Amino acid sequence: MKWSKLGKFSAYARAENHLVQQTVHGAVVTCIGVLVAVILVWTELGIYFKPNQLQTMGVDLTRNELMRITLDMTFPALACPALSLDISDISGEGTSDTSVARNGEIHKWRIDPKGNRIAMGEYIPPKHPGGNMGWVMRRPQDEVNMLNQMVDAHEGCNIVGWIDVQRVAGNFHMSIHADNFMMLRKTQEDLAQAIRDHMYSVDESTGSMQIPTDTTSVNVSHTIRKLAFGAEFPGQVNPLDGFERIVDVESGIFKYFLKVVPTEFQRRNGRHIPANQYAVTEYYSALHKGEMQLPAVWFMYDFSPITVTISEKRRSFLHLLTRLCAVVGGVFAVTGMLDRWVHRLVTWVSKQL
Structure with missing residues (x-):
């Protein structure tokens, strides 16, 4: 019981399954988000494995x-x-x-x-x-x-x-x-x-x-x-x-x-x-x-x-991990926001018809 009191601090509230609604437009947004995330992750991996060049100057x-x-x-x-x-x-x-x-x-x-x-x-x-x-x-x-x-x-x-x-x-x-x-x-x-x-x-x-x-x-x-x-x-x-x-x-x-x-x-x-x-x-x-x-x-x-x-010079692994987290988290947040906007638009159009 005492551990259950920590639940009120959770930032990830979950609804019951019968309250969750899956839509076609939500699936489309999800596919687009996954595709964008794969492309960005692949780009970050390419940057990581490509050596970084550091230039310095001195007297010949x-x-x-x-x-x-x-x-x-x-x-x-x-x-x-x-x-x-x-x-x-x-x-x-x-x-x-x-x-x-x-x-x-x-x-x-x-x-x-x-x-x-x-x-x-x-x-x-x-x-x-x-x-x-x-x-x-x-x-x-x-x-x-x-x-x-x-x-x-x-x-x-x-x-x-x-x-x-x-x-x-x-x-x-x-x-x-x-x-x-x-x-x-x-x-x-x-x-x-x-x-x-x-x-x-x-x-x-x-x-x-x-x-x-x-x-x-x-x-x-x-x-x-x-x-x-x-x-x-x-x-x-x-x-x-x-x-x-x-x-x-x-x-x-x-x-x-x-x-x-x-x-x-x-x-x-x-x-x-x-x-x-x-x-x-x-x-x-x-x-x-x-x-x-x-x-x-x-x-x-x-x-x-x-x-x-x-x-x-090669970039550190922590640098790669930070960038991957930023990419995946950013895509997840943007697609979630986009799904809400599309859902509201579809709901409003349905009520007008």
């Missing part, structure tokens, strides 16, 4: 380390023999795609007008004993013919590969060298006319021929399929991946200014992944006829002195 203390640049770019309007990749940094080191083997690997793939790789279409640059100091008249005729055939077929070029660079400010760019520009057949008539009219001069320092010509016809439209600095970690976003720029009328110089942020990703198992993120700003300078510049695509990169550390 790395020294004398190399960084790998991974590149995948397509130039649909430039043939591979005319396209070159040049790399340099503020330390004075520089290299090109023809001499990158010692610290990288660069491949040029010929592509058709639809953007597909041509079978057995990797382009391997021929080696010239005299280097690139000569002008077009010194190039072998078969090489000139090969480039002209690629131009006639409207071939493009896909540059794929990687290169290790010093962790200092630097740049790399894709363009055509002046001697390659002279090899294009659409400029051969201009070249011959310039020779006939003596419209050329000779640079005394290099002995190379300087011929005024229109370079705006060099189409440097490009698609950046992938550009990454160092290793990649889960969830990383490279802002230039999938980026495309199309030249409609006159060509020009594209410049991408990149700020590379050193990043360290720490997994829950203790594994550390040294990586890099970057932010980018784009600048475009159109060229006009008569300007003695060649269209190009430049990437200027610099390093931030601040490093970001991303750590994976």
